[in-house]
Amino acid sequence: MAEETSLFESTSVSERLAAEALIVDVDGFEGPLDLLLTLSRMQKVDLRRISVLALAEQYLRFVEEAKALRIELAADYLVMAAWLAFLKSRLLLPPEPGEEGPSAEDLAAHLAFQLERLAAMREAAASLMARDQLGRNFFARGLEEQVEKVRSVRYSASLLELIQAYARIRTRDEFRPYAFDRKDIFTMEEALERIRGMIGFAGDWTALTHYMPEGWGREPARRRSATAATFAASLELAKQGQIEIRQSETFAPITIRARTTPRVPAPRES
Amino acid sequence: MSESRYDPNEKSLFDAPPLAEQERMVEAILFASAEPVSLREMADRMPHGSDAAEALAYLRRRYEGRGVHLVQVGDAWAFRTAPDLGFLMQKDVVELRKLSRAAIETLAIIAYHQPVTRAEIEEIRGVAVSRGTIDQLLEMEWVRLGRRRMTPGRPVTFIVTPTFLDHFGLESARDLPGLKELRAAGLLDNRPMPGAEEEEGDMVGQSELFEEE
Amino acid sequence: MSESRYDPNEKSLFDAPPLAEQERMVEAILFASAEPVSLREMADRMPHGSDAAEALAYLRRRYEGRGVHLVQVGDAWAFRTAPDLGFLMQKDVVELRKLSRAAIETLAIIAYHQPVTRAEIEEIRGVAVSRGTIDQLLEMEWVRLGRRRMTPGRPVTFIVTPTFLDHFGLESARDLPGLKELRAAGLLDNRPMPGAEEEEGDMVGQSELFEEE
Numbered sequence: 094m095a096e097e098t099s100l101f102e103s104t105s106v107s108e109r110l111a112a113e114a115l116i117v118d119v120d121g122f123e124g125p126l127d128l129l130l131t132l133s134r135m136q137k138v139d140l141r142r143i144s145v146l147a148l149a150e151q152y153l154r155f156v157e158e159a160k161a162l163r164i165e166l167a168a169d170y171l172v173m174a175a176w177l178a179f180l181k182s183r184l185l186l187p188p189e190p191g192e193e194g195p196s197a198e199d200l201a202a203h204l205a206f207q208l209e210r211l212a213a214m215r216e217a218a219a220s221l222m223a224r225d226q227l228g229r230n231f232f233a234r235g236l237e238e239q240v241e242k243v244r245s246v247r248y249s250a251s252l253l254e255l256i257q258a259y260a261r262i263r264t265r266d267e268f269r270p271y272a273f274d275r276k277d278i279f280t281m282e283e284a285l286e287r288i289r290g291m292i293g294f295a296g297d298w299t300a301l302t303h304y305m306p307e308g309w310g311r312e313p314a315r316r317r318s319a320t321a322a323t324f325a326a327s328l329e330l331a332k333q334g335q336i337e338i339r340q341s342e343t344f345a346p347i348t349i350r351a352r353t354t355p356r357v358p359a360p361r362e363s
Numbered sequence: 364m365s366e367s368r369y370d371p372n373e374k375s376l377f378d379a380p381p382l383a384e385q386e387r388m389v390e391a392i393l394f395a396s397a398e399p400v401s402l403r404e405m406a407d408r409m410p411h412g413s414d415a416a417e418a419l420a421y422l423r424r425r426y427e428g429r430g431v432h433l434v435q436v437g438d439a440w441a442f443r444t445a446p447d448l449g450f451l452m453q454k455d456v457v458e459l460r461k462l463s464r465a466a467i468e469t470l471a472i473i474a475y476h477q478p479v480t481r482a483e484i485e486e487i488r489g490v491a492v493s494r495g496t497i498d499q500l501l502e503m504e505w506v507r508l509g510r511r512r513m514t515p516g517r518p519v520t521f522i523v524t525p526t527f528l529d530h531f532g533l534e535s536a537r538d539l540p541g542l543k544e545l546r547a548a549g550l551l552d553n554r555p556m557p558g559a560e561e562e563e564g565d566m567v568g569q570s571e572l573f574e575e576e
Numbered sequence: 577m578s579e580s581r582y583d584p585n586e587k588s589l590f591d592a593p594p595l596a597e598q599e600r601m602v603e604a605i606l607f608a609s610a611e612p613v614s615l616r617e618m619a620d621r622m623p624h625g626s627d628a629a630e631a632l633a634y635l636r637r638r639y640e641g642r643g644v645h646l647v648q649v650g651d652a653w654a655f656r657t658a659p660d661l662g663f664l665m666q667k668d669v670v671e672l673r674k675l676s677r678a679a680i681e682t683l684a685i686i687a688y689h690q691p692v693t694r695a696e697i698e699e700i701r702g703v704a705v706s707r708g709t710i711d712q713l714l715e716m717e718w719v720r721l722g723r724r725r726m727t728p729g730r731p732v733t734f735i736v737t738p739t740f741l742d743h744f745g746l747e748s749a750r751d752l753p754g755l756k757e758l759r760a761a762g763l764l765d766n767r768p769m770p771g772a773e774e775e776e777g778d779m780v781g782q783s784e785l786f787e788e789e
Contacts, residue, residue, distance in 0.1 A: 123678065126702025195770030203770055210700060213763045218684035220753045227743045228670040230662035232395035234655060236441060238608035240621075243453045248503060250462040250470070252531045256540060258464070259471035262488055388664055390643030391657040394607075395665050408664050430603030448604040451621050 125173035128152070130208050140209040145201035146184050149177040180204070279306055279319040284326035288349075292336060298348040301327055379412030382421065389418045399439030465496050470505060474527070474536050478509035478520030497521070505530065592625030599631045599638070606635075612652030612742055648747045650738040659745070673716070679709045683718060687740070687752055688764060691722035691733030696766065710734070718743065 122128045132151045133143050156174045159166055183197035225231055288304050295303075301323060309319035327349050330336045336349045379385070388409050393400055405415040419440060423433040431442045444452060462470070469492055472484050484492050500506040500521075509522035523536055533539065592598070601622050606613055618628040632653060636646040644655045657665065675683070682705055685697050697705050713719040713734075722735035736749055746752065758764050 124703035199770040206767060210763050211702060213758055214681060214685050214688065214700060217688055217754060217758065218680045221684055221687065221744060222680060224744045225659040229672065231659045231745060232657040232665050233610040234607060235395045235397035237610040238444060238452055241453045242456045244456050244458055246458045246460050248460050248462045250467050254467055255471050255474065255531060258467045259475050262468055262472065387643035387658065388661055391661040392664050394644045394655065395657050430600035431607045442607060444604045444608055445600065448601060451601055451604050452608060454621065
């Protein structure tokens with residue numbers, strides 16, 4: 094930036110050279126405002142006292158020259174040219190009475206402000222970059238020590254979880270998916286055989302529980318199966334007319350005895 | 364600041380900087396370096412005529428008893444955190460994790476059946492109990508070894524600890540609710556199989572149909 | 577040394593360590609970290625009851641004029657080598673990514689005008705800000721998104737980061753060079769174009785007129 098400005102601050106020869114350089118390097122400008130700032134430095138005055146009218150004329154001349162050299166200018170340069178031409182005419186002519194909108198002076202002042210602000214920001218950027226910088230002028234600790242994370246795991250469990258876990262174990266059988274477990278099943282065929290085999294020796298009324306298979310009374314599942322099979326077998330035998338069933342009242346023990354004169358011949362005897 | 368700036372390119376033109384200045388230099392070099400720096404390397408970097416060894420000796424004394432020390436690593440030197448402050452380089456991160464299902468079941472069995480042997484736990488759970496599960500519970504100090512069982516092999520038993528009782532807010536393991544209470548309280552997420560409700564209702568009735576042997 | 581050992585696990589059982597000891601701790605913590613460490617983080621790592629701020633004040637004084645300095649970066653602190661000794665560390669210089677002129681100007685505008693919207697940056701520079709320019713600054717973690725502006729469209733704003741402050745050796749953005757003068761001259765004002773009704777709308781319009789360079 095400093096080099097650029099110095100170009101315009103010397104003799105008229107270098108000024109002319111610079112003007113040519115401007116045209117050739119038009120792509121080197123960051124838009125119309127940048128160009129305007131560069132042009133404004135040619136006035137060699139404080140940006141606050143810059144003649145916006147002169148600047149507008151400079152800019153318009155630049156655009157004309159560029160056109161003469163058939164340099165294609167980006168649209169924004171032309172938009173700025175149009176606006177500056179407008180501003181120039183407003184600055185030169187006395188304001189029309191009753192005219193709306195901001196005055197030409199206000200617009201010119203704002204343009205000067207924009208230029209000054211841009212220049213200020215560029216200076217600020219330069220002084221920022223001129224500062225001592227980390228890793229260039231001053232340095233951070235080279236041998237960084239990692240802060241070691243000491244991970245300690247704390248396990249948690251609630252009383253409810255504990256109790257539920259226990260309940261889950263103890264009642265696991267209840268939740269077991271249904272599977273036909275031969276081991277604990279006393280079939281009706283087995284029960285029929287057992288009753289048939291025993292009934293002849295029983296004589297009078299005997300409780301049905303006496304016909305339960307041995308060793309099946311302890312475990313609930315086995316007892317249930319044996320009970321059901323024995324009961325069903327007794328009904329089957331009664332239906333076949335081989336036995337008689339009696340129950341004195343609801344929930345009273347069921348007793349059976351062999352039918353002395355079968356109504357229907359037993360399958361075996363037929 | 365500019366008056367204390369040394370240009371290494373001009374080193375031969377000037378006398379060596381004062382020792383205090385050299386000490387500052389050694390300090391900065393050692394601080395910024397990612398690796399321990401040898402005396403030779405320090406000397407190479409410092410203005411001509413500097414005595415890195417002497418500056419280092421002064422610097423070393425300056426850091427005695429400080430939060431960082433100047434230590435020798437091979438033939439090089441580096442700043443290191445004072446050994447007694449090592450704990451500052453650690454950040455305790457407590458991670459809260461749920462106890463695994465195996466662990467909580469094992470714990471529950473120990474709590475309900477203590478003192479209980481490993482074989483008994485396995486029998487109740489129906490699966491083998493991994494060494495790690497019991498170790499974890501021991502480590503958490505929720506269970507500990509009880510007396511050995513006076514049976515063949517004299518197996519160890521496990522019991523729960525006061526820490527366990529404390530954690531679960533129990534006065535003793537006997538305070539743990541029984542299965543019946545759990546069921547009454549609806550804590551058993553009982554998804555009964557068809558007919559399972561009859562177990563305690565109908566089944567009782569049914570078993571009464573038959574005389575108990 | 578053993579009597580000065582603090583076990584962080586027992587921190588609640590003891591009074592805070594003596595201030596000299598706290599100073600050593602802050603020293604060790606800051607020495608170990610290349611990044612600035614906030615007072616809060618120091619306090620978190622130090623034994624219960626420690627006063628990191630006070631210890632830090634003592635430590636700062638101790639390092640005045642040394643080869644390394646204690647510098648403030650935002651609300652955090654770090655040791656940095658004294659700027660006048662930078663020449664000793666030429667070996668450690670990290671080649672910084674070359675920033676374009678557009679990026680440098682954009683950075684300066686963000687620093688001096690923050691929080692600032694993209695439209696405002698474009699208004700000041702007179703050209704559109706390319707996406708890549710801001711991305712680069714974001715990536716370097718020199719700028720970050722600030723709060724959205726409560727104007728139509730709720731545009732995002734950009735602000736500088738502690739990393740930026742650290743890099744340029746600034747305690748805070750208030751310490752930017754020439755900030756006061758610029759403000760006094762009204763050059764940090766957001767002065768709308770005369771006659772512009774809707775500030776934001778006008779700016780967006782203007783930036784759209786200008787092509788990306």
